[in-house]
Amino acid sequence: MTASETSPSSDFIRAAIAEDLKSGRYQLVHTRFPPEPNGYLHIGHAKAIAIDFGVAAEFGGLCNLRYDDTNPVKEDVEYVDSIKEDIRWLGFDWNSREFYASDYFEELYEFAVQLIKKGKAYVDDQSAEKVRLNRGTLTEPGVASPYRDRSVAENLDLFERMRRGEFPDGARVLRAKIDMASGNLNLRDPVMYRILHNPPHHRTGEKWCIYPMYDFAHGQSDSIEGITHSLCSLEYEDHRPLYDWFVSELGIYAPRQIEFARLNLSYTVLSKRLLRRLVSDGYVRGWDDPRMPTLSGLRRRGYTAESIRTFCDRIGVSKVDSTVDIALLEHCLREDLNKRAPRVMGVLRPLRVVIENYPEDKVEGLDAVNNPEDPAAGARKVPFSRVLYIERDDFREVPPPKYYRLAPGREVRLRYAYFVKCVGVVKDEQTGEVVELRCTYDPETLGGSAPDGRKVKSTIHWVSAAHAVPAEVRLYDRLFATENPNVAPEGEGFLSNLNPNSIEVLADCYVEPALAGALPGFLCQFERQGYFCVDPDSTPAKLAFNRSVQLRDEWAKIESKAAAAS
RNA sequence: UGGGGGAUCGUCUAGCGGUAGGACAGCAGACUCUGGAUCUGCAUGCCGUGGUUCGAAUCCACGUCCCCCAGCCA
Numbered sequence: 105m106t107a108s109e110t111s112p113s114s115d116f117i118r119a120a121i122a123e124d125l126k127s128g129r130y131q132l133v134h135t136r137f138p139p140e141p142n143g144y145l146h147i148g149h150a151k152a153i154a155i156d157f158g159v160a161a162e163f164g165g166l167c168n169l170r171y172d173d174t175n176p177v178k179e180d181v182e183y184v185d186s187i188k189e190d191i192r193w194l195g196f197d198w199n200s201r202e203f204y205a206s207d208y209f210e211e212l213y214e215f216a217v218q219l220i221k222k223g224k225a226y227v228d229d230q231s232a233e234k235v236r237l238n239r240g241t242l243t244e245p246g247v248a249s250p251y252r253d254r255s256v257a258e259n260l261d262l263f264e265r266m267r268r269g270e271f272p273d274g275a276r277v278l279r280a281k282i283d284m285a286s287g288n289l290n291l292r293d294p295v296m297y298r299i300l301h302n303p304p305h306h307r308t309g310e311k312w313c314i315y316p317m318y319d320f321a322h323g324q325s326d327s328i329e330g331i332t333h334s335l336c337s338l339e340y341e342d343h344r345p346l347y348d349w350f351v352s353e354l355g356i357y358a359p360r361q362i363e364f365a366r367l368n369l370s371y372t373v374l375s376k377r378l379l380r381r382l383v384s385d386g387y388v389r390g391w392d393d394p395r396m397p398t399l400s401g402l403r404r405r406g407y408t409a410e411s412i413r414t415f416c417d418r419i420g421v422s423k424v425d426s427t428v429d430i431a432l433l434e435h436c437l438r439e440d441l442n443k444r445a446p447r448v449m450g451v452l453r454p455l456r457v458v459i460e461n462y463p464e465d466k467v468e469g470l471d472a473v474n475n476p477e478d479p480a481a482g483a484r485k486v487p488f489s490r491v492l493y494i495e496r497d498d499f500r501e502v503p504p505p506k507y508y509r510l511a512p513g514r515e516v517r518l519r520y521a522y523f524v525k526c527v528g529v530v531k532d533e534q535t536g537e538v539v540e541l542r543c544t545y546d547p548e549t550l551g552g553s554a555p556d557g558r559k560v561k562s563t564i565h566w567v568s569a570a571h572a573v574p575a576e577v578r579l580y581d582r583l584f585a586t587e588n589p590n591v592a593p594e595g596e597g598f599l600s601n602l603n604p605n606s607i608e609v610l611a612d613c614y615v616e617p618a619l620a621g622a623l624p625g626f627l628c629q630f631e632r633q634g635y636f637c638v639d640p641d642s643t644p645a646k647l648a649f650n651r652s653v654q655l656r657d658e659w660a661k662i663e664s665k666a667a668a669a670s
Numbered sequence: 671u672g673g674g675g676g677a678u679c680g681u682c683u684a685g686c687g688g689u690a691g692g693a694c695a696g697c698a699g700a701c702u703c704u705g706g707a708u709c710u711g712c713a714u715g716c717c718g719u720g721g722u723u724c725g726a727a728u729c730c731a732c733g734u735c736c737c738c739c740a741g742c743c744a
Binding site: 231634 | 694
């Protein structure tokens with residue numbers, strides 16, 4: 105373990121909090137993770153969760169889970185449930201501190217009344233369109249609403265009637281009276297409450313027909329919960345003056361907001377709106393499609409919580425707009441799985457091999473190590489017999505330069521078994537396709553080496569045909585073909601950057617019998633190929649695997665360089 | 671052009687007036703019953719221009735570029 109892993113990280117947020125504790129501005133640390141239940145959590149949220157919960161834990165404080173559920177039009181219990189599941193899976197715990205902005209609706213309403221009484225809020229009858237027009241532009245000040253100077257009594261009466269449901273959606277809003285000329289648009293009399301008769305709220309049902317805007321709910325919710333540090337993303341920087349204004353006008357406890365850059369990942373979109381589009385329009389199978397950057401998708405793909413937490417630690421925290429290379433995420437998974445995933449042999453594109461000099465009905469159980477990185481993982485027996493399957497790609501009729509594997513006349517080692525030499529190639533008479541290899545084995549080479557000292561340049565994996573378990577394997581590639589999917593050609597959207605080959609399903613694979621009955625979620629390494637995870641689609645009759653991530657592949661590099669050179 | 675932020679290897683990120691470091695990616699090699707893992711080495715960076723200073727990524731000035739904000743979304 106290195107120093108950077110043992111000593112507390114020194115990003116600007118932790119430094120600021122340490123300073124606040126030292127100066128006495130706050131005596132403790134209490135953060136919160138505040139999702140809106142309008143979609144599934146993704147890897148970007150994992151960063152926020154790791155910061156919110158991580159910072160609290162490091163300073164011996166607490167972190168609440170609070171749903172900012174102020175817009176019933178977009179929210180649903182399906183999302184609140186999935187969010188809880190994902191946070192728990194990641195390994196964080198809010199104990200009993202599960203809150204909802206909707207828990208505070210009554211209090212928030214009283215806050216609004218308080219501001220009306222102070223002459224700091226008013227009911228505006230203008231249409232949404234009118235409000236927008238009168239807000240001004242980036243360079244021109246806004247125009248005051250003709251209703252801005254209504255009496256406190258009239259405002260009180262109107263607001264109460266809004267609550268009682270006397271007005272239709274959009275008829276009126278409650279606005280803060282701040283400054284229509286402010287350079288900060290958020291301060292040009294922002295809307296505090298709007299009327300929404302439908303649909304019912306997932307928690308408060310039909311009780312309310314007016315709902316606070318996020319900006320009027322968030323800061324006060326933090327205040328009510330006694331949050332010391334409200335950590336959020338950069339786009340809320342210019343909302344901070346507004347939150348401070350509310351808290352100050354209301355005379356309530358003030359948290360400190362600190363903003364950090366949200367995560368961007370190459371070849372990925374991380375926006376709930378865009379991810380929802382992929383789901384609703386059927387570009388993926390659902391929120392948990394293994395190609396999705398959602399936590400449920402990554403989990404199904406085979407990502408471990410540990411690897412995602414490591415990733416979040418490594419990317420750091422700063423205020424710079426940044427895009428992390430997805431290769432780092434993949435690296436974190438490999439690193440984790442290398443230590444813990446049992447090795448097995450699985451043949452993805454089978455090529456039949458007959459060992460001519462191996463007895464017809466003989467079967468040997470050969471010893472195979474489960475994980476060379478972990479002696480405690482033990483060993484297993486793998487059945488070997490006369491007819492095997494090897495990987496199609498491990499044979500070339502005309503081997504290119506630097507290709508070490510099987511070819512006519514060449515000898516290789518079958519992992520944990522024998523040296524075999526290719527002595528014949530059987531082809532389909534019609535297509536010319538190689539359908540079978542005839543090989544001979546050297547009985548003296550069991551254990552991996554030849555008594556005469558001869559070497560082979562390569563070891564390949566295999567499964568015994570008679571013992572093989574059939575399986576389906578899904579190979580995934582990045583969902584988008586371009587590094588930044590948000591940059592699309594004129595007139596086209598991010599969908600035009602979708603990678604048409606993001607999934608390849610191999611229906612006729614074979615895996616070694618040790619895998620029979622493996623349960624969904626089971627993770628293993630198919631030697632020489634990658635890490636694979638049993639998918640929930642598996643049935644007792646047929647296993648289905650997802651490729652979580654490929655192993656690093658030197659040969660693939662050599663080959664693609666050769667292809668590029670020619 | 672109003673307001674708010676930000677610029678350090680290809681990508682993330684350290685640095686807080688005293689030799690610009692780490693990780694990923696890349697390249698080269700060693701080792702290997704996984705062309706895996708591991709190990710070794712290499713290359714690449716302070717947005718620009720002035721100034722202060724013995725000494726500047728760091729302090730100051732002036733520029734330049736990038737991001738966010740005109741939802742009754744969050």
